[in-house]
Amino acid sequence: MSNVPDNAPQHCPGTESQDAGKASACAGCPNQNICASGAASIPDPAIDIIKNRLSNVKHKILILSGKGGVGKSTVTSLLGHALAAKNPDINVGILDADICGPSQPRVLGVRGEQVHNSGSGWSPVYVTDNLSLMSIGFLLGSPDDAVIWRGPKKNGMIKQFLSEVDWGELDYLLIDTPPGTSDEHLSAVQYLSKAGLSGAVVVTTPQEVALLDVRKELQFCDKVGVKVLGVIENMSLFVCPNCKTRSEIFPATTGGAVQMCSDLDTQMLGSLPLDPLLARCCDEGTDFLQALPNSPAVIALKDIVDKIISACESA
Ligand code: ADP
Secondary structure (H helix, E strand, C coil), X not given: CCCCCCCCCCCCCCCCCCXXXXXXXXXXXXXXXXXXXXXXXXXXXXXXXXXXXXXXXXEEEEEEECCCXXXXXXXXXXXXXXXXXXXXXXXXXEEECCCXXXXXHHHCCCCXXXXXXXXXXXXXEEEECCEEEEEHHHCCCCCCHHHHCCHHHHHHHHHHHHHHECCCCEEEEEEECCCCCCHHHHHHHHHCCCCCCCEEEEEECCCHHHHHHHHHHHHHHHHHCCCEEEEEEEEEEEECCCCCCEXXXXXXXXXXXXXXXXXXXXXXXXXEEECHHHHHHHHHCCCHHHHCCCCHHHHHHHHHHHHHHHHHHCC
16 A cells, blocks of 8 residues: 555655655645654554454455446445355355445444443444444434534544444454545555455446546555455446336446446446346345345346355465
């Protein structure tokens, strides 16, 4: 992980360099004084605390998307349910770190639940016996509260989330992040640098405007040293429930995620169809896997989950 801050000037020497705050590139940088004093190079003690806190979590996976609205939160909840449904002995946690749009409590049907803080930390909310959730949504007075938060407050919340939730033993922790590559992503990656991330799963839709942002997301992962476990193409195809006609709602004019993955040598994990019943289940907070176990989306999802498990095992 580079020690060059996100808002750094073009030739920033990095916070750990002897020239930090003193190089000509530092002139005018708002961080110049703090870098020159050496304070910026002191590693945040939270990194070690998070490493200890997450030592019982086997695989930590970031769920990323280039744009909002491509179904990242929906896919995260589906992956959580699908991993937990594979085996009752597999324990799965979802950390809803999408600070400005925490939708997991609704999608997982646990809106309005209370989280409890005890001596060992915050207890997550249990969706099923082996699927737990912690979300900023549980802590906000009003769902609109976090929208106006500035970067440092959001980063503080990510730090608190990673260091203070008592997950117990987990096989998989899925971290649902905000869309794009913002301060929150850099913070999460930095805080997890010692705890060990298995990698990232990137969610997209097939059209070029979405893929453009996914390429940036993949570059981000490369820059910060996060392995990309693969890409999921969501809402690829719509099959009319009445006439069974297949339509491309978001046409893949440039070959969609399959072509992009082959161009960039990244694993394509699979495609999920657009299914209005899935959208309804998410709005109602019901488990789509149980409601429609033989639907094309669930069949595709099971295959995707198997690929994620093998990618984690070999990470
Ligand atoms: P994001 O987290 O990327 O902003 P969401 O997961 O909130 O996106 O999804 C946006 C909307 O699209 C939601 O209403 C959700 O129910 C719907 N949606 C997502 N994926 C699908 C799908 N495969 N089929 C039908 N609706 C979907």
